[in-house]
Amino acid sequence: MSEWAAPSFLPVLQSTIEVLAVLAFALSGIASGLRAGMDLIGVCFVAGVTALGGGTLRDLLLDRRPFFWIEQDHLLWMIIGLCVLASLVLRRSHAEVTERSIQIPDAVGLGLFSALGTQIALAEGSSVIVAILMGVFSSTLGGVLRDTFCNVIPKAFSDHQPYILLAVFGSGIVIGLDALGWPAWMGLLAGVLVTTSARVLVILYRWSIPQWRP
């Protein structure tokens, strides 16, 4: 990539990551709402809260206005479209909505939002600890709200598998590569890839972290 292209590449990458993260979390919200026996409106609501909750808190805490989904309201239409589409597909196929159909999109969203939130915080001049927190909040709050509304104890706190820890790790990669002077887009991609892959492996192989006090 030539030097002059860089200024326009990063925003495109950020937008792409945002769209993908919103869609991934929306999917996990749809699956969770369906498993809880909600109607279409309820499923749309949970999908929206899961997809937009974390980023909204990030924008709120960093004082960025307007909120990302108020400015880019195509995200809202995409979520609604996805809900309707999922409804049609599921009615036809009579497919089972498994626990894994919540977890895998959630893992994708976790990696995307943790790297993006950290990178946005760094660009706003936040300190290291605040940038990590923004990565963690924007990637985990959606899932916590999803579980709360579906009346499940948030898995981020209750299972003993690495989740918030991986978001911290992904944020650390973005911050570390930034400190080393790498371009922002490389840090973003590295953070996304490492966090999402690690989370998928955790789910597939049921890795767990030891209890605090055995």
Next chain:
Amino acid sequence: MSEWAAPSFLPVLQSTIEVLAVLAFALSGIASGLRAGMDLIGVCFVAGVTALGGGTLRDLLLDRRPFFWIEQDHLLWMIIGLCVLASLVLRRSHAEVTERSIQIPDAVGLGLFSALGTQIALAEGSSVIVAILMGVFSSTLGGVLRDTFCNVIPKAFSDHQPYILLAVFGSGIVIGLDALGWPAWMGLLAGVLVTTSARVLVILYRWSIPQWRP
């Protein structure tokens, strides 16, 4: 109504709707807190959160400051007065606090806040989808918080009666009449009347919407 009166009529109507909506939701919060066996402070708290929660989120998301109840703090006194009054009346009359004494004021608040939230969002220049969301959030979040604090699964998600759907419908009326060029106060009144009447009918006749997947 003559032409020159219009600029002053709309704000008065908006304030009236706001006061009525706050009182209606406060009543439903009082009834819900009483049924959950809370003390006077707990009842005041739930009444306040139910009455002010939705509008606060609306102001937050639309970036309107100060929040409506910080600017008009007579609303807070009204809620406290209503709690004390309800306490005195109930002690004397030994009346039963029924499920319906939560639902009917809730229906009134639903219609008032959904139309008002949509109209405020339109006036701030929001897009159609954002205006609908503001109508939905400001009219349903209070009830969701009320149910959560009283340790009940939010009825907006769990029963299969139209609720959020009616808020969407009321918002649509306000937006539709606005697009047709009707004055804002007509859209407001139409939205309120249709939504509240529909919700009352839903409660009285126990109408339900079909399950997403039977």
Next chain:
Amino acid sequence: MSEWAAPSFLPVLQSTIEVLAVLAFALSGIASGLRAGMDLIGVCFVAGVTALGGGTLRDLLLDRRPFFWIEQDHLLWMIIGLCVLASLVLRRSHAEVTERSIQIPDAVGLGLFSALGTQIALAEGSSVIVAILMGVFSSTLGGVLRDTFCNVIPKAFSDHQPYILLAVFGSGIVIGLDALGWPAWMGLLAGVLVTTSARVLVILYRWSIPQWRP
């Protein structure tokens, strides 16, 4: 204290109160998270939310930016340090984490944050009722979130011991002394001392307030 010292003494007192309140609530969050069987990351999360939740809502509602813990990010490091320290101490001593190890730090935080929140609201020109609300919110929301995340019905609403009532009372002292023209630091200290002592007495002697309707 001589006249010229006053301008610099109040901010120092406010910062000290803030640090102590954050630490006290963090301790109560750690104890609560441990009792709920969380891992280190979960405990850190609950400690952080308990310690920072109330003050964040206060800053949000009063429109103070940046949030207090984003500006003073040493608070975040202190919370993390406290979690690690508590982990090491508890592993060595095999001490029991009792209900009281949640309640006593909570009582300290209640007094500190209710007086501080009220005083900050007064300094921002809020009305009396809004200043009381800010005292109540900033001192009670942390505990409510802590109990919610640990899947316990918030004790502030469910037990019939004075809690929110004491926060109201502490706010009233700060407002009353301010109205009498006392210097702000005196009101702050008086509010803290009265509220925390009263809450500790309530816990030790199991005082309760009568049910709303027997």
